[in-house]
Amino acid sequence: MDDSLLDDLAKLIDDAMDASDGYAIRKHLGSLEDASRHNLTIFKQAKIEFFKANCYSALRQIQDRHQSWDWDDPDLENEIYHLRLSRNILLDIPITSDRTDLRYRVSTNLANALNHVGRFSEAIELWDEVLKEFPDYAMSVGNRGFAFLWYAKCLYDPGHQEIFLNESYHSIKLALELGVEEHASLGMQQWLEHLLELHDWESFQFHRKKESRGKSKREKAYRTWCLDHRLFLNPLNDLWKEDIAANDVFTFPSTIIKIENSRRGAPPEGYGIYNQLKQEYVSARYMLFDAITESRKGVHFSDKRVKLYDMLDFREYRLWIEKAKMAFMGAHAIFDKIAYLVNEYWELKLPARSIKFKSCWFKNGRSSNGLAAAFETSENWPLRGLYWISKEFIGEKGRESPLQPDAWHISEIRNHIAHKYLKVFDHILVDTKQWRNASGHEWEYPISDQELIDQTLKLLGLVRSALIYVSLAVYDEESRKRAAIDDDLLGDMQLFEVDDNYRL
Template sequence: MSRKYTDWELGQHTLLESMNHIAELVDDAADKELPEQARQALCLCDALEAHLDARQLVELNYFRANAWSVIRYANHRNGSNIWEWNQPEILYEIYYLRSAVRSSGFQSLDLSRQCQILVNTANILNHIGRPIEAIEHWTRAINVLPNFAMARGNLGFGLESYSHHIYDAGHQIVIFKEACSLLRSVTDKGIIWDRIDYQEIKNNMVEKAENIESNVDFRSIQHVSLTEHSLGRSLTERRYREWALDNVLFLSPLNELGAYPIAAQDILNLPDMVRPIGEPPHFIGFFNQIKQEFTSARFLCWQGIMESKNHKKHYSDKKVFLFNTLDYPAYSIFVEQVKIAFRMAYSLFDKIAFFINEYWSLGMRECSINFQSIWFKGGNRKNSPVLRDCFQNQQNLPLRGLYWLSKDFVENDRYGNIALGETMEPDAFMLRSVRNHLEHKYLKVHDDVWNYTDRSEKGLFADQWAFHLSMQELNEKTIRILKTARAGLTYLSLAVHREENIRRSQMPDKLTLPMKLPQWEQF
């Protein structure tokens, strides 16, 4: 490392000079593959952080993420350990990218920088097996700058990769077609590139589109319409389904493509499975139940949000005598519906863990199973738990996606400054506290009309027992946990599909008999 990088004294330079220096430091480390220089940049970031405003802090977290990316590439450059699941550099990289995206100063960045951060977030999420969240971030970047080439092209790459994990051939082809269109769009007039080596990248994208076209027969879907599908007979049902489509909450891979009516059905199920003769279909029954709980939570969330916004009164709230605590509380059955939806959605992750324990025959005691513990063995006061042998270097990308999804949560409840390394979700402890207050304590919701913002612990009406949220905050957090649960259910289904293929390839030739189950009908 050169002296100009090691001898920098923050107190002798302006904030702008220091920020520019850190940016140069990280860029140089990336170009020359210098992980120690990237660590030096991280130290400077830590020293500078307390002096920055919201906008500058977004940039700083972007630099931090890029520095961790340099370290990650250095540690895994030869590709021999690309399937190593436990890579702490990834956790830090995603944590800082998310911190940047969610900061109040993010919108003040220039549009190109916003897109760069969103695309980087999407790329690393896709790398670890979480394409659903990646697609969301690429799409956000396109919404910011529709002609941003790296968002369009990488979304095309991501959809193409996602298609390979889907076991429904019809869905595969529809998604392949959208991927092909996006990859070819990087040659459109007015496209915006932010890379010096854009010509090589553009050629790779076009080559991938040509490869898709030469291997996929699109004639089978030439009469398939994405839009000519009913959303229901009643206006209420249509509004519900439109809301679910807009929020990407249907259990259908096609919802990733947009709010198309063709995706307004919860078609996702478990793939074909080879099981011992005489074994009851308990995996299917369990997945049915998880799926039903998700869709019920989704509806409760929608109904609670819509009726609360309309200030609709319900007869069940009639003659319920409550005191006004003068901090603008919101009480109604519809508020409680949203709370119930949050609790139901949050509970699904431990149920996914129970499924993993049974399907992969991990042998954990039921009382020890949760979405964080399921991946590890051992661990005590002296030694940290280690990743289970059956998951070490396992080439099952959706399953690895579930592992990294568990990093969005924490087992213990601690609301405050996060301990970096425990989770890659900046809001993990807050979400855990919301859940625990709903389950065991006291969550108070405040009316948005009065713009409740006073969170101080002092004052006559400061309620220190409660966890305080505005109605809008509760709605947003519930939708967010529903989206995460949807991703978890999708990855679980795709992980089972991948595992079934692995098991079949290792299975000696034996006679298997199909078992057909009828569809459960209510309508």
């Protein structure tokens, strides 16, 4: 397909969108599917996936679901899926050889969609990627500012709220100065005025304290690595990669329980579950850092004097690879454990053997039964974000379509580490992607060392987001409870932090 035909199709799609013609849009989706079967350049492939995403976005808006609180939306799922396909293709094209703004539009739209469903932390990271390359991309600046506003409303720490509201004000103001599309300008101006009613952000001053990243050279390197990859359980790490965000300050929020339901004065078990999830996350995070840093050194002494045969195909056997595998498995296991917290707090009463992150949202743990009563009418934004994270994974027996194009790849990595044989190769010497596409892999699965690191990093980022969303979802529920109870009927129970130097 030549450029002129593709441009003509794009024009027809735009006309159908402007006319809110759902029939025509679905017809054009069929044309795009046909076009996908041609031998296309990778840039044209990316454009076609972007056009498909736009079609699904238009269908969603035609049916007036763009403002709804439906927990499930097939068109939105398809929109996100095709935006991700387009983005994955564009990541393989050097920025220097791409003279269009397509990659910025794709990432901005993907961020907008994720933010809509409550995955604001991940959306901010995407907008930041755009602004790193294109600082004056007004729609990313403005939409990011809106996300800061709604993020602030979810936070339980007043200090963090204030910081996010300030960032929101200045981002929206900058977007207006840069110039946004007419339909967005009025809304941004209204929100800017609303923010000024809350505070004079022009005179707001916040001094980022200079804090230590640790005593040893290694600890400083570790904390810098966590900051750079946004891996601290700290909302400020979604804003900055500076010292003030280099700690895991995020916790389980204050909760209200009836006295008769308390366990002889012990804290509610939700705090213990969240403690464990947090500890497992930070341990998996460090294990990956340890694996990466060790990979740059010589052979570890534990790998010496171990008799192995050279298979003549550049596969690797090293301690650091096993550490990376353990970090991957440790991170992946946290999702099902988050489901235990969801089951406990929202009183779903699922039997322990049936609790899974993918299915805990449904009546009796089965998607065919529909959402559990606790969620059906809920307008808890971060809780919906947590639910949409569950869509990232392969469903029961692979029947449900995942939201993530890499979902099968992630599933294969986990299954082969746990039950089969993950073969790790030197990424410089072996093209494992081509090898995987060329043959079946029933009991063994080839992957490069760099892919293993990248997928584990991606997984850790997803776990971090899930831990933030579940805490903020509980805070949202508790805020509603507190608003319905007379303050005179509430008492306080003080919880104490575990000393860093002495873990019980």
